[in-house]
Amino acid sequence: MDCQINRIDVWPMARGGTSVCWSLSENFFPKGPLHFYVDFGRAGTDTWIALNSQPIIDECCFIDVCQRSWELVNDGYYRIRMLRPEDPNCPLITSAPISSNGRLNKQDWLRAREIVRKEYLQMKFDGIPGFLLKRKKFGVACPNCLEHDTREVIDSNCPICFGVGIVGGYYPGVLLSMRLQNAGGSDRRLTLGPPPQGMNADATGMYRCVDYPILDTRDVWVQADSDGRHIIDKIASVASYRGLQLIVTPTLKLAPATDIVYSVPIEGGSSSAQVAQCDVRKGLASKYEDWS
Numbered sequence: 001m002d003c004q005i006n007r008i009d010v011w012p013m014a015r016g017g018t019s020v021c022w023s024l025s026e027n028f029f030p031k032g033p034l035h036f037y038v039d040f041g042r043a044g045t046d047t048w049i050a051l052n053s054q055p056i057i058d059e060c061c062f063i064d065v066c067q068r069s070w071e072l073v074n075d076g077y078y079r080i081r082m083l084r085p086e087d088p089n090c091p092l093i094t095s096a097p098i099s100s101n102g103r104l105n106k107q108d109w110l111r112a113r114e115i116v117r118k119e120y121l122q123m124k125f126d127g128i129p130g131f132l133l134k135r136k137k138f139g140v141a142c143p144n145c146l147e148h149d150t151r152e153v154i155d156s157n158c159p160i161c162f163g164v165g166i167v168g169g170y171y172p173g174v175l176l177s178m179r180l181q182n183a184g185g186s187d188r189r190l191t192l193g194p195p196p197q198g199m200n201a202d203a204t205g206m207y208r209c210v211d212y213p214i215l216d217t218r219d220v221w222v223q224a225d226s227d228g229r230h231i232i233d234k235i236a237s238v239a240s241y242r243g244l245q246l247i248v249t250p251t252l253k254l255a256p257a258t259d260i261v262y263s264v265p266i267e268g269g270s271s272s273a274q275v276a277q278c279d280v281r282k283g284l285a286s287k288y289e290d291w292s
Helices: 106-126 270-285
Strands: 005-012 018-024 035-042 048-050 061-064 076-083 130-133 187-192 199-210 220-223 229-241 244-254
Touching: 005 076, 018 076, 035 061, 106 199, 106 229, 106 244, 199 229
Parallel strands: none
Antiparallel strands: 005 018, 018 061, 035 048, 035 076, 130 220, 187 199, 199 244, 220 229, 229 244
16 A cells, blocks of 8 residues: 555744644554654755654654744745654655645635636736746855945846845746736836946836745746746735735846846756646645645
8 A cells, every 4th residue: 555644734923933743544553653854844945854863753743943934924834744664665755835824624625626726727828938937045155245244245247146145145046937917018117226237227017827836026936938037026915815925916027138047047847847836736625634
């Protein structure tokens, strides 16, 4: 029989401390001790931090005592890894990620799934394919452009961090389609910037998409057919359920062709992006008990 983690429940506290509990499939009857590990990761990345160095043996609950987010936007995820050391034929089992914001009960989850399903259905007709480049918020500090005392970025065209302050600047691209909300297309205006910028032509547009991965300001959305790089300026929620944000309308600002964000590579994230997108669609079509 397949070994699988059936369900994960997350109860977060605003000032830190999160309870993570999980259960196994009803048709799974294991023999021998089960070893569990809890990992924490960020939206749009494939980097996971193991929270327990010693395994949790035959228990289905873990308390994360650390505060993982100091911002209003909580983009963290948890996952569970299960290992049976006495059975070499049973491989390492890894659950699907679950948002650290918590989890809905069955009835609420079905309603939220229907909202997202209809959004993806509409996206098939008028969606614009693209990639989301998540801005790094933590990692190795850039040795080239950070001011020594304030640790602020002093070179927005830094080739090492692309003006973010963290080496690499952005995570590999994740597949994300959007719909243009403006009836007449993008809004255009001329602004006078400080020297040596001079006159700038700004093009902004309001779009609509599913909030997965969780979007944040200064993330970059790349239009697939033109490689246009759009910087997320602000985000508004249009559909949420029980506090879980589902559909958002981000305002995107087209970056000029001279912007350093056009040097950010998308390569290296296509395979993991496709896996993440397939996991989402598989979960939308699955039964509630199969969705972790």
